[in-house]
Amino acid sequence: MKASMHLKKHRPSLMVAILGLLLGQLSAAPVISQVQFPSQVGKYSKFEVTFQIGSSVAQNVQWPYDASPPAGVPAGTGISVDVLFSPDNWTTTYAQPAFYYQQFLDETREGKPWFYPTGGFSWNGRFSPNKAGTWQFKIRAQDAGGSSESGPQTFAVTESPHPGFVRVSSRDSRYFEHDDGSHFVGLGYQASNLTETGFRTMQQNGIQLVRMWWTADSIFGSQWNPYVESRNSYLGYLPRTGLFAFTDNLTGQTSIKMRIDYEPAGNTDWFDGCRTLGVWGTPVEVKPNTDYRIKVTYRGFNITGPRNAAYPKYGFVVKTGGQVNTSFEAGSGTVLTNHGLDTPTSWGTLDGSWNSGGYNFLPYFFFVMENVTSGEVYVDTISMREDLGGGNYGPEIVHKPSMEHQNYFQQHSSYLIDKVVMWAEQYGVYLKPVILEKAEKIMRKIGFDGSFAGDNDAFFYGDYRNVTKVRWLQQAWWRYLQARWGYSPNIHSWELCNEGDPVSDRHFTMTDEMGKFFHSRVFGVPVGNGDGAKAAYSHPNAHMVTTSFWHSLPSDLFWANTRFPNVDYADVHAYISTGWQHNPAHETDAALYHLDYSADCRSNLDYFSAQRSLKTKPVIRGEAGIDRVTAQIENPDLARDVQGTWLHNYLWAGLDPGALHELYWWPNNRENQPGPDGQRGLHEIYRTCFDFLRTLPVNNGHYQDLQAGSSSQALRVVGQKDLVNGNAHLWIQNKQHTWRNVIDNVSISPASGTITLDGFSANSDYKVEWWNTYQLIVPGVSFRTDVVKASSTGMLTIPVAPLVTDVAAKVVKANGSTPPTAPTGLSVTDIKP
Incomplete structure (x- = not known):
């Protein structure tokens, strides 16, 4: 849709104008023209307006306009362009920065993307409206020559089934949820195949969250330059x-x-x-x-x-x-x-x-x-x-x-990221990009006074809450990120840097300042400058922020510190070799590796949060790997586990109450081993787990540790229960069924017994839906249902027949009763030998 737009140019007063003429410095305000936009989009879909700006005096169109920048940044060099949106005739206004866009020819040659630059450029504004109805927008531009604002234009937003952006759950802050309140499961890993085929594979297998290093694309900064x-x-x-x-x-x-x-x-x-x-x-x-x-x-x-x-x-x-x-x-x-x-x-x-x-x-x-x-x-x-x-x-x-x-900001890689974000949206995958490099050499060489100096990581992290030249450049980059990709609900969050200093107060402060920027300042809404000043503004296209550290989980110093309220969730990196537990048993038992760290991270973060009267946070293990206590290299014996038992147990252990979201690092076994279905890659192991998890409302605020009793020490039982609604879910594993025992052909003795769960309604009937965790033929279907009656004290007793591998179950309230029987056929029967 093309529209002619009336411009309202804000000019200086007559006296200032005359003075400007006398000084030869009067410049015209930017001219907004050639505006094009769609007349209708769906809720949470990309609304993109393109336009041209003429008569600008900006010398760098990728920098924002700043009349009083810090030392080392020339004043008035850039131009700030924002698109203002309103769903209610300007009672409410949401500003979204725009960006300068280069057009490319888009082809595939020699089996590779072929993006050839054209001479075409435009200004683009991107936004995802969060409610249906009639919306308006107008464009605002400011540079050293003055400011301009276009007249309003209207577009329609229709209803859609899209669940919306990902936030920290308002009811149970261990978890993430969408705008519509639905649980964000978030199974995922470190990205390795960011092609459309790769995203299609993720969608087909319930893989929702991938971490990727945008720093490696060298859009901004010098690291990994070509x-x-x-x-x-x-x-x-x-x-x-x-x-x-x-x-x-x-x-x-x-x-x-x-x-x-x-x-x-x-x-x-x-x-x-x-x-x-x-x-x-x-x-x-x-x-x-x-x-x-x-x-x-x-x-x-x-x-x-x-x-x-x-x-x-x-x-x-x-x-x-x-x-x-x-x-x-x-x-x-x-x-x-x-x-x-x-x-x-x-x-x-x-x-x-x-x-x-x-x-x-x-x-x-x-x-x-x-x-x-x-x-x-x-x-x-x-x-x-x-x-x-x-x-x-x-x-x-x-x-x-x-x-x-x-x-x-490099345009070729920016265009490539456009494609990645588009595929993420198309296939329902969410991105956790790392956006800065802590060892960025240029930013470690620009001192607080704006001049070049010797290499110092303090220059990268900044002069605490003061805006130095480096911080100004970083904020210009953050503004570009929000302008170009911040519209997308499929950006899960922004990760400041990979494995920054875990004891640096400068690092902590920088992350909190990034939170202030992405939550508020980038939209033109001010926030207090000091410690503890929380950005309370709510913008429909804002995203969560975090950072990561090269060791430990500094809950006391940072994650649960009232000085830093603008950081949304915790991130921990802990391989077997680099973590703090140094447990050799983790080398052979992937479930235990998850459970020990999940419990430790949760108890640590919950304790310090409670001490400061803060809500706890979700925790993502942004990097993890099954290596050895003494060497950070993936255990080569995993390649012999052709059924992916290690990954299976690692994922299903995630039903525990610690709620540690796992993003495994090494891709080789995951992408290349044949797995249960006999095809290359272990992705189908994620699918069975996702099908079980996706209908569980664990973010409703009622779930707690299952605290199951077991009559057999050979059985491992993890899960949670919701006693308000009478629900529970659990994973039962024969502890001997580890990936190491499988590849070593150890004879695994079947384990049986009874599982007891307390706190349920006395003398009430409950359905127990048994799930084959290896089911690939009809994923997402329980293979049998039993009915169990709670005792007069509210105890459920669930029998488990001889079990060689593992099984999962969901417990829900039921009407009527049949005698409980132990499920049979729980060994692996439908995967290749």
């Missing part, structure tokens, strides 16, 4: 970026550049002599049989050569072909540009051309010190654009052309 050094050296778990705070001797200004150098002793310095484009990340798309112009801007110093006198040319070049380890040598590969030498008085350029031939994706390109004996260069930009002839060039195809990675 320029890989020839030695592929890492600093800890991160590749070296090659970035350097370079002070220009011509201007005295310091900025981030990529350093490439070569030493007289060879390629031996910290900085590499070659950087390669095309090794990792999303490949650069090219059109076949097309000419491209190459341009690299750099400063060069102390470049000497030739190292091989048979080749007189030497210097900094761009080349392709050959091998990275021989790229330093003259005669290796094809040189595509001039040889760059010293540039003592100005910035130099490498200029060249390349024809793509039959390529759809850029082959390896080397930015290398060729045939030199020594020298160093500082790269500012790398550009490749289609040569259209006559001095005209197409759009930039290099994904990250500027080395000042902190100043912009």
